[in-house]
Amino acid sequence: MIEPLFSKDISGCAIVGIINTKGKPIKGDVITEAISVMHERSNGLGGGFAAYGIYPEYKEYYAFHIMFLDEGIKESVEAYLQEKMVLVKSEDIPIRKKMSFLNTPILWRYFLEVPQSKLTPKITEEDYVVSIVMNINKRFKGAFVFSSGKNMGVFKGVGYPEDISRFYRLEEYEGYLWTAHGRFPTNTPGWWGGAHPFALLDWSVVHNGEISSYGINKRYVETFGYECSLLTDTEVIVCLLDLMIRRHRLPIDIALNALAPPFWSEIDSMEKNMREALTALRIVYGSALLNGPFSIIIANSESMIGLTDRIMLRPFVAAKKDDFVYMASEEAAIREICPEPDAVWSPKGGEPVVARLEVQI
Amino acid sequence: MNFSYPEFLVKVSENCIKCRRCIKECSFGVFSWDGEKIKINHEKCVACHRCAACCPASAITILKYPVSFKENHLWTEEILRDIKKQADTGGKILTGCGNDKPYPVLWDKMLIDACQVTNPSIDPLREPMELRTYLGKKPEKLEFWHDKSGEIKLTTVMEPQIKLETPVIFAGMSYGAVSLNVHLILARAAKELGTIMNTGEGGLPQELLPYKDHIVVQIASGRFGVNLEYLNSCAAIEIKIGQGAKPGIGGHLPGEKVTEEISRTRMIPAGTDAISPAPHHDIYSIEDLRQLIYAIKEATRYRKPVGVKIAAVHNVAAIASGVVRAGADIITIDGFRGGTGASPKVIRDHAGLPIEIALARVDEQLRKEGIRHLASIVASGGIRSSADVLKAIALGADAVAIGTAALIALGCHLCQKCYTGLCAWGITTQKPELTRRLNVEEGALRVTNLVKAWNLEIKEILGALGINSIESLRGNRERLRGIDLDEVYLDVLGIKPAGR
Ligand code: SF4
Ligand code: SF4
Numbered sequence: 001m002i003e004p005l006f007s008k009d010i011s012g013c014a015i016v017g018i019i020n021t022k023g024k025p026i027k028g029d030v031i032t033e034a035i036s037v038m039h040e041r042s043n044g045l046g047g048g049f050a051a052y053g054i055y056p057e058y059k060e061y062y063a064f065h066i067m068f069l070d071e072g073i074k075e076s077v078e079a080y081l082q083e084k085m086v087l088v089k090s091e092d093i094p095i096r097k098k099m100s101f102l103n104t105p106i107l108w109r110y111f112l113e114v115p116q117s118k119l120t121p122k123i124t125e126e127d128y129v130v131s132i133v134m135n136i137n138k139r140f141k142g143a144f145v146f147s148s149g150k151n152m153g154v155f156k157g158v159g160y161p162e163d164i165s166r167f168y169r170l171e172e173y174e175g176y177l178w179t180a181h182g183r184f185p186t187n188t189p190g191w192w193g194g195a196h197p198f199a200l201l202d203w204s205v206v207h208n209g210e211i212s213s214y215g216i217n218k219r220y221v222e223t224f225g226y227e228c229s230l231l232t233d234t235e236v237i238v239c240l241l242d243l244m245i246r247r248h249r250l251p252i253d254i255a256l257n258a259l260a261p262p263f264w265s266e267i268d269s270m271e272k273n274m275r276e277a278l279t280a281l282r283i284v285y286g287s288a289l290l291n292g293p294f295s296i297i298i299a300n301s302e303s304m305i306g307l308t309d310r311i312m313l314r315p316f317v318a319a320k321k322d323d324f325v326y327m328a329s330e331e332a333a334i335r336e337i338c339p340e341p342d343a344v345w346s347p348k349g350g351e352p353v354v355a356r357l358e359v360q361i
Numbered sequence: 362m363n364f365s366y367p368e369f370l371v372k373v374s375e376n377c378i379k380c381r382r383c384i385k386e387c388s389f390g391v392f393s394w395d396g397e398k399i400k401i402n403h404e405k406c407v408a409c410h411r412c413a414a415c416c417p418a419s420a421i422t423i424l425k426y427p428v429s430f431k432e433n434h435l436w437t438e439e440i441l442r443d444i445k446k447q448a449d450t451g452g453k454i455l456t457g458c459g460n461d462k463p464y465p466v467l468w469d470k471m472l473i474d475a476c477q478v479t480n481p482s483i484d485p486l487r488e489p490m491e492l493r494t495y496l497g498k499k500p501e502k503l504e505f506w507h508d509k510s511g512e513i514k515l516t517t518v519m520e521p522q523i524k525l526e527t528p529v530i531f532a533g534m535s536y537g538a539v540s541l542n543v544h545l546i547l548a549r550a551a552k553e554l555g556t557i558m559n560t561g562e563g564g565l566p567q568e569l570l571p572y573k574d575h576i577v578v579q580i581a582s583g584r585f586g587v588n589l590e591y592l593n594s595c596a597a598i599e600i601k602i603g604q605g606a607k608p609g610i611g612g613h614l615p616g617e618k619v620t621e622e623i624s625r626t627r628m629i630p631a632g633t634d635a636i637s638p639a640p641h642h643d644i645y646s647i648e649d650l651r652q653l654i655y656a657i658k659e660a661t662r663y664r665k666p667v668g669v670k671i672a673a674v675h676n677v678a679a680i681a682s683g684v685v686r687a688g689a690d691i692i693t694i695d696g697f698r699g700g701t702g703a704s705p706k707v708i709r710d711h712a713g714l715p716i717e718i719a720l721a722r723v724d725e726q727l728r729k730e731g732i733r734h735l736a737s738i739v740a741s742g743g744i745r746s747s748a749d750v751l752k753a754i755a756l757g758a759d760a761v762a763i764g765t766a767a768l769i770a771l772g773c774h775l776c777q778k779c780y781t782g783l784c785a786w787g788i789t790t791q792k793p794e795l796t797r798r799l800n801v802e803e804g805a806l807r808v809t810n811l812v813k814a815w816n817l818e819i820k821e822i823l824g825a826l827g828i829n830s831i832e833s834l835r836g837n838r839e840r841l842r843g844i845d846l847d848e849v850y851l852d853v854l855g856i857k858p859a860g861r
Contacts, residue, residue: 210480212827215755215839223728248502254513263489277505277515283495283522284503284734286832292480293827311488311829313481 013196013208014038014161014182016328017297018337019304023359024323025053028170031178034326034333036162038182041329046183046195047164048156050147050204051175052301053361059151061088061111062129067192068106069142077136077143084132086113093155099167102158102190109153126201126246133200134227144193149202151361152301156181156195164195176361177304179297181206198235200242202300207234208329209294209314220287240288241298252305252354258285260310260350297327303356312349319344325355364445367403367426371412376420383412383421388783388795409776411785443706454706457779457789459606459698459743459765462710467717467850468749472859474840476827483824490820491830494760496597496737497522497666498690520690521666523596526555527816528754528831532695532741532764533579533601533670535561537614537623537635538702538779539768539789540796541568546804547767548572553809557596559762562612562637564626565591577668580657582611583637585627589660597665597691598657600650602641602684603672605699605742608713612637613703618782620791651687658688666690673697673719673742674712678726685727685736692736693762694719698743700765702789703780716742717756721854724757724836747818756854757836770811771804 016034020026031049055063064081068074081087093107114125133145147154152175155168161182165171181196197204211217214233221228221239224247228236237259244255258281261267267278282289293313298305306327308316319326319334319341326334331344347353371391373383377399384392384399389407393400406423413421430438443454476482483490498520507513531547544566547558552575559577560569564586569576573594580587581601592598603609614623614635624631644650650669657667668691669684671677677694684692696716701709720740727733740753741762753761769775772786779789787798819831828834842859843851851858 210827212476212480212840213833213837215837216833216835218839219728219836223731223733250503251505251507251513253511254503254505254507264491264493265489273512273514277513280503280515280517280519282832283519284499286830287836289830289833291828291830291833311483 013184013206014041014329014333015179015206015208015295015297016333017177017179017206017299017304017306017326019177019299019325019355019357020323021325021355021358022323023053023176023357023361025174025176026178028165028173028175028178030337031180032162032165032170034328034337035165035180035182036160037333037336038328038330039160039162041184042160042182043184044160045158045190046156046181047159047161048154048181048195048197048206049161049165049168049170050152050154050179050197050199050206050299051170051173052152052177052202052299053175054153054173055111055151058089058111059361061113062148062150063153064110064112064133064148065093065146065153065155066108066110066136067144067146068108071106073140073142074106074108077140080136080140081110081112081132084118086115087111088113094169094172096167096169099163101163101167103192104157105192129201130242138227146193147197147199147204149199149204149301152199152202152204154197154199154204156197157192158190158195176357177299177301179204179206179299179304194232196234198232198238200235200238201246203238203241204299205234205237205241205296207237207294207296209296209309210292211236211290211294212292213290216287217290237290237296237298240290244285244288252303253352254281256305256307256352257281258288259290260307260352261289262350263310295329301357301361303354305355306347306353308347308349310350317344317346318353325353327353365442365449366428367406368442369406369408370403370424370426371401371406372422372424373399373401374420374422376418378418378420380417382415382417386411386415386785388785388790388792389778389781407776407778408774409778409785410774455703455780456706456709456777457700457702457704458775458777459700460710460713461777464697464715466743467715467846467854468745468752470844470846470850471717471752471854471856472842472844473748473751473755473822473826474842475825480827482827483829485817485820485824488824488829490823492527492816492819494525494528494831495522496525496668496691496739496759498736499734501734521664523557523666524555525557525760527812528758528760528819529554529750529812529815530556530739530760530762531558531767532699532762533559533561533577533599534702534764535563535579535585535614536566536626537563537618537791540787540791540799541566541622542796542799542801542804543768543771543788544569545801546771546799546808548575549801549805550767550808550812551575553805554812556812559599562601563614563623563635564628565594566622566626570594579670580653581637582639582641583627583635585629585635585637588628592657592661592665595665597668598661599668599670599691599693600641600653600657600689601670602644602650603670603674603695604701605672605695605697605713605716606701607704607708608672608674608697609639610705610708611639615782618791623791647683647687650684654688668693668739670695672699673714673716675714677714677719678722681723682726682730682732685732689736691739692723693739693741694723696720696740696742699741700768701779716740716744716753718853720753720758721756725855728836747815747822750815751819751822751834752841754831754835755837755841757838759835767808767811770807771799
């Protein structure tokens, strides 16, 4: 069995994301084409995709994508899920069985409902789901939840992203928002759970970079009951977003500012309201600042957000065409699927690019 | 018969030009003039090096007194001397400065990380490096009002914060223990550096009022100089419960040090002993502390942070948690290496905990209880360099306080004779002919230089860590590794061993 024995991710990577802001479906092969252009940025040790809007007929239910290292652990996790949740449907995730990868696990998906009896005024449905996910990841050795949101899912593994896409038959899925990741790890073993995206509820993150502040980001979210169990530092971003946006209800722009805030010298010269807001934000959420080189694409059911570190130490390009917004590590990846965008730009360090869904899905 | 030997041997070489300056400079009375040459009383020398530094002919050398004791690891020279001294006097042995015993210095057993290849380091000459630090109580979360147009307004009311432009502040040292010039120097340096100095427990000399926004006033068990004006002439107020050099022990400023000026700031009659009782006689448990904290908050209309300083003792984590729950906005933890103007030697050398351990435990405990945001942590007691500052911040401190290091910048040679009131460097004395030796302008420049130099080094190391803001190092123990530490130490410090 492959043991996750590492606590910090050291890797260079490729990331890409597409959203149709009118909610029109996009096939899985589109994003695959884009990410495969950046083949050189990965080394075959990790590739993955997050897809939104892929389970319209089950959109009321939490879709859990889970990997298991063996049947035994699958049985115990299923028993646990039976006890804690209402199981609506359980099936294997369709794959091309003939394709072979390192350490391919058992891949299964579950559509689940939260029994109302489990909720109290203090514990919301989402808190409950988060605790279930954390529990499985932490206490069931050999099981790992890839994703746990509604009407979305994460597909990932140890391989080049284009191969992972074929393996999962992604050309058969349609979604309005896709993100993808190709990984170049320098020191993690081939563990499928360690590939990106990382997801919790409907948040997902693909990340190119290394978090120099990881130690404190992790200790910070731990004080709020999150448990970082993984091989990589990326999951801490997901926890930070969940904490700030869902639990603390910070406006998204403010939460992004906590991750990559303006420098004090800029804040000091802002107009009063903004200055006070950002000063307090840095004072209170200083431990959420992500330091070190990164570019990330964050997604949830309503939006796709691109962000780089404050001094832009990793590449990031955004583009627009009609209802589509694209984000990627390299412009070439965008041009591959959208040869003539209306606009292409490289945002400033720390300045988020936010693309919101304009319709209700 | 005298059983004691001198500790030091003072030699005046043939280069002596007989200017007799050393006679004036040595406040301990080592030198005198016998009509022809300098006469030396070795017995009195404390090795403060004032004479050697001032001798225009470089004629003076100070040596360890060359009597060899028969080697003995149990009955060391120091123990023999102490026994003889006590047999001579029947008194407890007093001393100044911090614990000088060879306990492990854990700072020197922690190594800092740096970036290579996968993560670029940052050049502090090209990119901004932020050291700004805020001390005070933080809310767990913030609330904002915002509208569609992007207008945003903070609706959470923030508790008062002290803004620092460096994570280094000056530790409490009282007027009385140190001279007015030391206070003026630290106040000026604090203003110049954008940081704070701490009056210690001796009240606030009027001369410091222009610097009040950079001053923390202290309330200790003697309650010297405390009135409403005092509480409102500062950036913050600190209740001093304990001090690392003498946990559990009060203070005693002998009547001869209580000059007219000191009597005024301490609000006691001149010439009387200034006694700080061991406990605060109105604080016999944690709820009493809470009452005092809130009494001060009321008196200052909740406009200033109220801190509490405690000595690092065995149960420090639980005590700190109680202090924070009692309402302290800042908690200062003073390790057993912390300095003192006067302390019984037996306490200084044997009581308390290293700050490294106390800090690591307190930060972890407060996080475990989910109350870390309720108070800032200041670590003090033996911080010697920018490397110590960085390691303290990585362990979890918001800021560190320095006392001894600042005094060394002013000339202190750690002779440990502060309690005599004879400090030849004009630091821990009230004698005008000695305090005059400390030039305020020059002293302020030296202390400012010291902290500026540390700031530069801190920025350099942050850059090497790939970090451009101090808050990303705060509590980031992932960037520290222990060397030569066993598992228990590593566990207590919450760091991994080198190689992992
Ligand atoms: S000035 Fe200091 S070092 Fe020199 S003789 Fe006097 S006590 Fe000794
Ligand atoms: S302050 Fe003065 S008396 Fe005290 S150790 Fe330093 S030099 Fe000696």
